[in-house]
Amino acid sequence: MSTKQVLELAATFLGKESLLSCAYFTQNSNDITDEEQKELDILLRCLNLVVSDISTEYLPIYKEKDITFIDGQKKLSEIDSDLFQIVSLKDHYDNNIRFRIFDSHISANTEYAHVVYTVFAKNCTLDGDIDEFSVRLPDRVLAYGTAMEYSFISSLFDDAQIWESRYKNSLLALSSKKHDVVMPKRRWL
Secondary structure (H helix, E strand, C coil): CEHHHHHHHHHHHHCCHHHHCCHHHHCCCCCCCHHHHHHHHHHHHHHHHHHHHHHHHHCCEEEEEEEECECCEEEHHHHCCCEEEEEEEECCCCCECCEEECCCEEEECCCEEEEEEEECCCCCCCCCECCCCCCCCCHHHHHHHHHHHHHHHCCCHHHHHHHHHHHHHHHHHHHCCCCCCCCCCCCCC
């Protein structure tokens, strides 16, 4: 999904009709005014807050790679520049390796490891796409969160509570495990 789709939906939720008629959304050749650009920048910052929140709290973005330790240490920045949390460290035989995380490095008693970790989502741009959640998250949920953050920033606390309720309820419904419920077999008493 594109950033433009989410921001357009958020502007619709917020009742920003004048912003919806600007050149960014209508594809006109007109230039965007300074006031419209300011509003778009605020909405984009709100969207980035929401995307970061989702990637760290609700729907983590997992990555994995093989790493080599030098003297039992590896710099965290060498694993990934957007590293949020290390989930597991395993050896060649798929056994868990104990590790400790310090300020700038990870320490483990091994030379080789397979690491599974989560990362922060990339920042959105006005002309970019939101690729991290395209399959698992509809644009409506991101628009709810953007409207919530915008309402909080604008001191519209009653509106913010409504958007927060919709945002969190949608996220909880999406992040809950969707699987078949298996009932135990019937037994004779």
